[in-house]
Amino acid sequence: MRRVVVLLASYNGAAWLPEQLDSLARQEGVEWQLLWRDDASTDASRRLLLEFAAAHPARVRELEFPAGRLGATEGFLALLRAAPAGDAYAFMDQDDVWLPGKLARALARLDAGADAVCGRLSLVDADLKPLGLSPLPRMEPGFGSLLAHNVAAGCTMVLTPRAREWALSAPPPAGSLHDWWAALLVTGMGGRLDFDPEPMILYRLHGRNSVGGAPSLLERARRALGRGGAAWWRMLTAHLAALSALPLAPGAREVVQTLNGLRDAGRPGRLRLRASAGLRHHSRAGDALLTAWLLRG
Template identity: 50%
Template sequence: MPPLHVLLATYNGARYLPEQLDSLVSQREAAWSLLWRDDGSTDGTPALLEAFARRTGRAAEAVTLPGRAGAMGSFMRLLAAAPEGGHYAFCDQDDVWLPGKLARAQAALAEMPEARPALYCSRQQLVDAALRPTGLSPLPRRPLGFRNALVQNVVTGCTLVLNDAARRLVLAAPPPPPGTMHDWWCYLLVSGAGGAMRFDPEPGLLYRQHGANAVGTQPSLLRRGLAAFTRGPERFLAVFSGHLERLRPAAPLLTAEARETLALVAPLLTLPRRERLRRLRRAGLYRQGAAEDAVLRVWLLMPPGMAAPASLPGISPPGGAGSR
């Protein structure tokens, strides 16, 4: 097996971090090293990590890149700093990994050609702050692929493991836009490049929902659709536009089919509704659940003035200042 590198991003995680670190030690049939980056914690998180490295004797190394980077920035810096030629497992500070998580991920990636970008992810056992079970994350009802990745992320970052070819692909592409997350960007690039993807229906971890998660989840596709409707279109449309903007210069890394899909949807929000409907049908974009799909169609077919998203930092609305 290629060496396995666990990439842990932390920020003021001292409350839950010890349980996560203990769950790493409990991994069966998987040899791993730990690479972590702390984003300026003030609660003793770095001391916990240093004590863990001394106590366990594990290969553990801090990535001491200056400045605040947020969760996405920390994970991308960790991926760039990790040694070449391995497997790369992203790790949140507040979950608990089940003992077979890493072994299952490595076994799945070992079945895929090493030269082809490959991505593994899994279902999660949802728990509350005290680790009491609250349900399971929903299973995808439709295949993972680029036409799904353009409008929905079904790859939960704390379950995500990449092979070396996928790592090289992600690092060769432009950085992800503000407002998105590293897992969605990896899903877009690996699926768009024709990579192999494995969604494991067996939960690999206890995914703690405690009210302060950077990203949370819902236990059903219907509730996801209702939550999306309640949030409104602005944030989704801004992230959608940011992805399209960053994917354009990454086009040489994508398959011909993905480039054709990208060309169809890149100007989507600036077009008349009839042309948008025509392009949507040709592009075949889809979300996993019927409720989510219905919300998506409403948002993408809104009148042109309403469909232009409010800007997130670093993202310009289509047709606005700074757009290309």
């Protein structure tokens, strides 16, 4: 049976961990192995994980170093670096619930030619009552569109061994996230990121989510407006600077070279360069907002 190495970074998640760990134990059609790291929690998170390890001997291992607080991005990347050999690698958040076929379905999509898989979310409240579905992207995620906007939610991502190596080939720039950076590196190195439209995760919205989880395009647009165009430009500039130093696939390298001239191109030039690079938001509302930011500079 195929083995999936599951990577869990916990921090004060005792309220939700039992249901998530139970959903991992109920995965069908795969052999799973859990590597976890606690980020200096002050609640019972670590105790719950040690109890889960005792209930599943030889399948669960704690990563104790580096010690202290790392935050989500560095914590997940530390787990990915330390992960043992497997057929695939899956990020797991502490507060979700996985459907029983989650890992097996991801493996099937990897077997069909994808280097990495991400997907849609079933949004639920703190008590797992349904709230709706996350929006479907209007296009398959590619390198250019991912530079505009990330649709690869880390809690849905599953990587092949090759994609794992790509994701670890360079550290992310400040302000990026492990899932966004992994998606950019996979597609930038010539790999394929597959978006699964079938939700396989109950994504719990409880008011303490680190990132993500906006249930509607309107709410996502409102949040983006609150961050403003300056924040988007800073992140694009940081990603381009980091990617410029890497041995990208020819198409991705051309995209980076094109977008490095974006800021100085003037308004008509920015729209032309944006189109040639495929710098498109995955929603129409987001794309309109992106156009406004590009025109303002």
